[in-house]
Amino acid sequence: MRNTKYEMPNTHVAIIATGSELMRGRSVDTHLGFFARRLETIGLEVGWHSTCGDDLDRIVGEIKLAAARADVVILSGGLGPTQDDLTRDAAAEAFHRPLVFHAAAWRAIRTRFRRFRIRMAAINRLQAFAPRGARLLPNPNGSAPGFALVADGVRFFALPGPPREMMPMFDRHVLTRLPRGRPLALWEAHTVGLPEGTVDEIVRPIVARHRDASYGTTVSHGTVNITVKNGARAGRAIAKALGDRLFMRPLAEEVAARLLKRRATVAIAESCTGGLIAHKLTQVAGVSAVLLEAVVAYSNASKVARLGVPAALIGRHGAVSEEVARAMAEGAARTSGASMGVATTGIAGPTGGSKAKPVGLVWHAVAYRGRTSVERRVFPGERAHVKERSANLALDMMRRILNSE
Amino acid sequence: MRNTKYEMPNTHVAIIATGSELMRGRSVDTHLGFFARRLETIGLEVGWHSTCGDDLDRIVGEIKLAAARADVVILSGGLGPTQDDLTRDAAAEAFHRPLVFHAAAWRAIRTRFRRFRIRMAAINRLQAFAPRGARLLPNPNGSAPGFALVADGVRFFALPGPPREMMPMFDRHVLTRLPRGRPLALWEAHTVGLPEGTVDEIVRPIVARHRDASYGTTVSHGTVNITVKNGARAGRAIAKALGDRLFMRPLAEEVAARLLKRRATVAIAESCTGGLIAHKLTQVAGVSAVLLEAVVAYSNASKVARLGVPAALIGRHGAVSEEVARAMAEGAARTSGASMGVATTGIAGPTGGSKAKPVGLVWHAVAYRGRTSVERRVFPGERAHVKERSANLALDMMRRILNSE
Numbered sequence: 001m002r003n004t005k006y007e008m009p010n011t012h013v014a015i016i017a018t019g020s021e022l023m024r025g026r027s028v029d030t031h032l033g034f035f036a037r038r039l040e041t042i043g044l045e046v047g048w049h050s051t052c053g054d055d056l057d058r059i060v061g062e063i064k065l066a067a068a069r070a071d072v073v074i075l076s077g078g079l080g081p082t083q084d085d086l087t088r089d090a091a092a093e094a095f096h097r098p099l100v101f102h103a104a105a106w107r108a109i110r111t112r113f114r115r116f117r118i119r120m121a122a123i124n125r126l127q128a129f130a131p132r133g134a135r136l137l138p139n140p141n142g143s144a145p146g147f148a149l150v151a152d153g154v155r156f157f158a159l160p161g162p163p164r165e166m167m168p169m170f171d172r173h174v175l176t177r178l179p180r181g182r183p184l185a186l187w188e189a190h191t192v193g194l195p196e197g198t199v200d201e202i203v204r205p206i207v208a209r210h211r212d213a214s215y216g217t218t219v220s221h222g223t224v225n226i227t228v229k230n231g232a233r234a235g236r237a238i239a240k241a242l243g244d245r246l247f248m249r250p251l252a253e254e255v256a257a258r259l260l261k262r263r264a265t266v267a268i269a270e271s272c273t274g275g276l277i278a279h280k281l282t283q284v285a286g287v288s289a290v291l292l293e294a295v296v297a298y299s300n301a302s303k304v305a306r307l308g309v310p311a312a313l314i315g316r317h318g319a320v321s322e323e324v325a326r327a328m329a330e331g332a333a334r335t336s337g338a339s340m341g342v343a344t345t346g347i348a349g350p351t352g353g354s355k356a357k358p359v360g361l362v363w364h365a366v367a368y369r370g371r372t373s374v375e376r377r378v379f380p381g382e383r384a385h386v387k388e389r390s391a392n393l394a395l396d397m398m399r400r401i402l403n404s405e
Numbered sequence: 406m407r408n409t410k411y412e413m414p415n416t417h418v419a420i421i422a423t424g425s426e427l428m429r430g431r432s433v434d435t436h437l438g439f440f441a442r443r444l445e446t447i448g449l450e451v452g453w454h455s456t457c458g459d460d461l462d463r464i465v466g467e468i469k470l471a472a473a474r475a476d477v478v479i480l481s482g483g484l485g486p487t488q489d490d491l492t493r494d495a496a497a498e499a500f501h502r503p504l505v506f507h508a509a510a511w512r513a514i515r516t517r518f519r520r521f522r523i524r525m526a527a528i529n530r531l532q533a534f535a536p537r538g539a540r541l542l543p544n545p546n547g548s549a550p551g552f553a554l555v556a557d558g559v560r561f562f563a564l565p566g567p568p569r570e571m572m573p574m575f576d577r578h579v580l581t582r583l584p585r586g587r588p589l590a591l592w593e594a595h596t597v598g599l600p601e602g603t604v605d606e607i608v609r610p611i612v613a614r615h616r617d618a619s620y621g622t623t624v625s626h627g628t629v630n631i632t633v634k635n636g637a638r639a640g641r642a643i644a645k646a647l648g649d650r651l652f653m654r655p656l657a658e659e660v661a662a663r664l665l666k667r668r669a670t671v672a673i674a675e676s677c678t679g680g681l682i683a684h685k686l687t688q689v690a691g692v693s694a695v696l697l698e699a700v701v702a703y704s705n706a707s708k709v710a711r712l713g714v715p716a717a718l719i720g721r722h723g724a725v726s727e728e729v730a731r732a733m734a735e736g737a738a739r740t741s742g743a744s745m746g747v748a749t750t751g752i753a754g755p756t757g758g759s760k761a762k763p764v765g766l767v768w769h770a771v772a773y774r775g776r777t778s779v780e781r782r783v784f785p786g787e788r789a790h791v792k793e794r795s796a797n798l799a800l801d802m803m804r805r806i807l808n809s810e
Contacts, residue, residue, distance in 0.1 A: 023441060026593075032427065036429050049427075058453075082601075082621075123605075197548075216489040278684075283788070288704070293704060294701035296673070296683045296699035296701075298696050336707065380546060
């Protein structure tokens with residue numbers, strides 16, 4: 001079926017990520033996501049995105065291609081001082097502008113190095129060059145200035161690669177200078193543990209009843225994300241249909257907010273998830289008000305000593321069992337004084353499985369207000385995937401239990 | 406300076422990632438890294454990479470562009486059953502081949518749903534279509550088969566989006582069918598905590614002395630990664646120059662291997678890193694032999710009760726202090742019986758900082774064999790970045806201390 005849902009705004013944006021580390025799989029590009037979310041706030045979408053190694057001809061080719069199809073071209077990376085930093089040269093060649101030296105930028109670079117008492121390498125002088133007609137963009141968090149150039153009817157922006165340098169420069173010097181599109185009116189929600197096809201069967205007929213609305217779903221580690229465009233009304237109907245399975249914020253934020261709202265505190269006892277539940281929760285600023293502690297009880301001795309799990313219980317049922325999961329969750333709450341205890345115990349793999357207890361088997365338990373809920377799952381896939389799905393399920397159990405009060 | 410280091414092999418590969426969730430920043434593409442690393446094993450490099458939303462015309466355009474410049478085109482995503490899954494239609498249009506129905510694939514899809522006792526949605530039948538002349542590629546981990554098509558002199562492969570479906574299919578049906586290039590002979594190493602420019606000043610003159618060798622560096626959360634092409638001899642000289650700052654494996658793997666080699670065990674006490682050190686270590690299979698436990702002691706009460714940090718010490722110096730970091734690391738080792746104790750305490754932000762103790766300040770401590778080492782850092786950037794840099798520094802301290810024995 002043809003999907004014509006996303007009308008493009010009038011301004012077309014192309015993104016180019018440069019770096020051989022991206023093309024060789026030594027690094028993952030997270031800039032596209034940043035650009036997309038920021039552009040969305042002014043009603044723009046990314047039309048094209050490409051990644052390119054540190055090769056002059058390839059970068060020149062990508063800039064020319066992007067300039068031919070977009071009004072705005074944003075390139076990141078390649079502004080450092082070393083021999084594989086080729087953005088200045090590539091832009092100069094693509095737009096037929098010679099490189100010129102900016103004395104003020106050179107002074108700013110030298111001042112920066114003096115301020116941090118770092119000895120400057122001579123090659124850093126290269127960073128003060130930019131194509132003729134470009135405006136330099138100051139970089140408060142690094143030595144590489146960016147630059148903006150209007151050429152051949154295209155607005156071209158070059159930004160450094162490191163996210164903490166690029167992001168504030170984008171917000172300050174790029175986002176403020178772009179034309180605004182029509183706001184996108186996206187309705188977004190998430191659900192954990194249902195197959196994507198099942199979610200689709202619920203969402204499709206609802207969206208079909210609402211003119212102009214259209215939708216997409218994605219899956220990540222057991223979480224199905226639903227995005228509906230022009231779908232505020234359809235969204236309300238979907239929320240009704242999925243009920244307590246649905247939530248609107250990122251999972252860890254949702255759980256932290258619900259804990260705060262209930263004035264509940266939580267202690268976590270992780271075995272196979274190895275700290276991932278705690279890591280996800282502590283990504284949320286302010287979670288210290290509700291998270292008392294987490295114990296990654298990787299050894300049986302730790303389960304006994306830290307959480308008060310009876311050694312005999314482990315002997316009888318094994319560390320990966322419903323009984324031990326319950327005892328861990330209850331022990332986490334009891335020994336910490338938290339109102340909620342959460343536990344996982346399982347076999348993340350790749351070894352350690354048996355016929356009765358295969359790799360991927362995880363028991364999850366949440367103890368809260370005198371009641372302990374348990375869920376058993378066998379997750380497919382490799383170690384990292386099992387950890388992710390199990391941590392997400394544990395967080396979703398917390399969410400549902402806090403929700404049902 | 407022009408960098409002509411990477412001669413291309415004879416086979417040119419283009420990768421296309423599809424999915425509006427990528428273009429809207431709701432998901433991060435990790436496929437490029439996977440493809441690059443796997444292709445490297447047979448001496449091939451990724452020449453072009455582009456990302457594309459779920460829009461038929463855009464996908465057709467990207468396929469045509471890739472087919473015009475590459476010999477092998479690999480596309481991932483868009484093979485699901487829903488309305489935004491457009492890969493089958495796009496390939497049919499780009500290569501001028503009508504879609505044909507594959508009865509055997511349809512049987513396999515139905516069998517799969519029966520086996521997992523999941524009710525099948527009627528739309529799943531769409532997944533049994535492929536462009537005329539295509540060979541279907543079975544998907545053992547999902548309902549969407551992939552397909553391979555030779556058209557216009559190009560080998561085109563369509564694979565599903567979810568990594569755990571795509572990856573085994575790539576290994577089995579794509580990698581085995583590609584021509585082999587010349588092995589790339591990459592020498593790779595890592596170092597934590599040195600500025601990239603400093604690393605570059607050490608590496609550049611060494612590589613310059615070795616004909617044919619060339620290099621690149623990247624930074625990620627305080628880790629500088631060095632890649633030298635045709636650089637086995639240059640690599641040995643770099644290793645000598647950087648000494649104990651240098652290591653060859655991913656950091657958590659390196660630490661786990663050194664713990665195993667020393668027959669050491671470790672217990673972790675995390676405050677501001679919130680479980681991230683434990684999460685990173687438990688990504689390594691087999692780490693249960695050396696990791697006894699981790700305590701995420703987020704509250705002061707937890708630091709006292711779990712780790713035996715004297716309450717008076719916290720009262721006198723504050724939870725974020727050298728004294729408390731020491732006491733946490735020593736307490737983690739003592740209370741668990743581990744031979745090594747590791748601790749972090751700091752202010753991840755965005756709030757909670759003061760003039761004397763700014764956001765980003767972290768104390769790191771490692772207690773081992775009667776001696777406790779401490780390092781203080783003030784990391785720039787946001788909460789997630791502070792957690793990452795701090796966890797990496799703590800792991801690197803463990804590595805250096807185990808190395809110096």
